[in-house]
Amino acid sequence: MSRAEDVEALIIAAHRLTRVAALETNSQTPAAQWRTLAILRDNGPQRIGELARLSRVTQPGMTRLIGTMTELGLVERRDEPGDSRAVQIVATERGVAAYAQWRAHLVDAMLPRFEGLSAEEWAVIRQAAALLNDRIAPATAAPATSDIENGETE
Template sequence: MTASDDLEAIIVAAHALTRIAALDTRNEAPSAQWRTLAILREHGALRIGDLARLSRITQPGATRLVRTMTEAGLVERAADADDSRAVRVAATAAGDEAYLAWRRQLTGALLPRFADLDDGDWDALRRTARLLTDRVASPHPSTPKEIAP
């Protein structure tokens, strides 16, 4: 296998793990909600247009999602200090806790699938997780500034 094949396999497996865990937990919340909370935790308060771009959804879609999440107490909207016409969205404490609880749910749903791994396998997974986390945390020179962590 090539490096490209290896990276592709990791990407496909990560997506599959998330889908499997979401199905196993029977969590009814839309994945866009969790993605939105993850983005807000990573970037802090954002304008709806920036949130839409980072979420890869339309601005009207982001507006609808933010409205639903605001009603649920997961995010809050506030006037942008730099532009009174704009609104910034931030996760609330309840949103942060819901996001962390969802991550614990996913982990709990997936742990049984990994119960047969030995210490060497876990060491390999830890090393892989660290490498991936480091790569995601440091932007590549070709990464647009607005999506860099």
């Protein structure tokens, strides 16, 4: 396999893992809500336009989502320091807790699929996860979007 094919296989496997995990939880919560909470947790307060870009939804869609999430107490709007016209979205304690609970629910749903792995296989999973986090985490808030970020990977 070429490096390009390896990266493609990794993307497809990650997409499949994410999709199956979401399906196995039987949650009706939009994936964009969890992505938005993750973005806010990882990157701090954001304007709606930037949240829309990072979460891969339209700005009107993000505005609607933030409205719902505000009603649920998951996020709040705050005036941006230094710009009275701008508003930043901030995850609340309730939002951060809900996101943590969602992640635990995903793990509980998926753990049975990994039963029977050897210690060596678990080490490979740990190493792959660490490598992915090291390579991808800094790109989350990058100013330019790539073709992959614009694609439907969730």
